[in-house]
Amino acid sequence: MVGYAFTSEWTPLEPTAQSVPWESYYLSLGETPSPLIAVMKDVDSRPGRGATFGDNMAAIHKMAGVVGVVVDGTVRDIEGIERVGMPVWATGQVPGHGVYNLVRFN
Numbered sequence: 473m474v475g476y477a478f479t480s481e482w483t484p485l486e487p488t489a490q491s492v493p494w495e496s497y498y499l500s501l502g503e504t505p506s507p508l509i510a511v512m513k514d515v516d517s518r519p520g521r522g523a524t525f526g527d528n529m530a531a532i533h534k535m536a537g538v539v540g541v542v543v544d545g546t547v548r549d550i551e552g553i554e555r556v557g558m559p560v561w562a563t564g565q566v567p568g569h570g571v572y573n574l575v576r577f578n
Contacts, residue, residue, distance in 0.1 A: 473509060473539055473540040473559060474507065474539075475506065475507035475508050475509040475538075475539050475540070476504060476505060476506070476507070476508050476509065477508075477509050477511050478500075478501060478504055478508045478509065478510050478511065478538070478577070478578060479511045479512075479513075479577065479578060480497065480510065480511070480512050480513070480574065480575075480576065480577035480578070481512075481513045481514075481515045481574075481575040481576050481577070482512055482513070482514060482515065482516075482524050482545070482572070482573065482574055482575060483514070483515055483516045483571075483572070483573045483575055484514060484516055484521065484522025484523055484524055484545070484546075484569040484570065484571075484572055485516055485518075485521050485522040485569065485570045485571060486516050486517060486571065486573060487570075487571040489516075489573040489575055490573070490575065491573040491574060491575070492574045492575065492576060492577065493574075494574055496577075497574055497577050498532065498536060500577065500578055501533070501536040501537070501538065502536050502537070504537075504578075506536075506537030506538075506539075507537060507538075507539040508536070508537050508538045508539065509538065509539060509540050509541070509542065510533055510538050510540075510541045510542070511541075511542045511544075512524050512525060512541065512542070512543045512544065512545065513543075513544040513545065514543070514544060514545025514546070515575055516545075519544075519545055520545060520546050520563065520564060520566070521546075521566070522546070522566060522568065522569035522570055522572070523545075523546050523547050523548035523549075523565075523566050523567075523568060523569045524543050524545035524546060524547065524562075524569075525541055525543050525545075525547045525548075525553075525560065525562065526547065526548045526549040526552065526553070526569075527548075527549035527551075527552025527553050527555070527556060528549075528552075530549075530552065530553045530556040530558040530560070531556050531558075533558065534556055534557070534558055538558070539559070540558065540559040540560070540561075541558060541559070541560045541561070542560075542561050542562075543560065543561065543562035543563070544563060545562065545563060545564075546562060546563060546564040546565055546566045547560055547562040547564075547565055547566075548565065548566055548567060548568055548569070550565060
């Protein structure tokens with residue numbers, strides 16, 4: 473996998489975390505030269521409790537030119553991610569997430 477790193481930080485379960493609009497993230501992905509590698513970090517107060525990435529995000533990222541994802545955190549929907557054809561490396565797997573916030577990117 474080769475591409476430009478596009479970094480971001482997320483909180484899968486912190487309801488009080490400051491949030492950046494998702495639209496800004498996806499617009500920036502679309503404006504960045506591809507191929508892209510999304511590098512995502514779970515910055516929750518207790519990382520790994522909730523998923524940082526799943527099958528819907530895999531599909532959207534693929535449409536935006538992302539060729540692979542590296543997650544310093546957990547993921548869900550493994551079968552769906554495989555159907556999308558998105559390579560993903562993560563620290564683990566969980567069944568879901570709660571209040572999901574994008575904290576910062578790029």
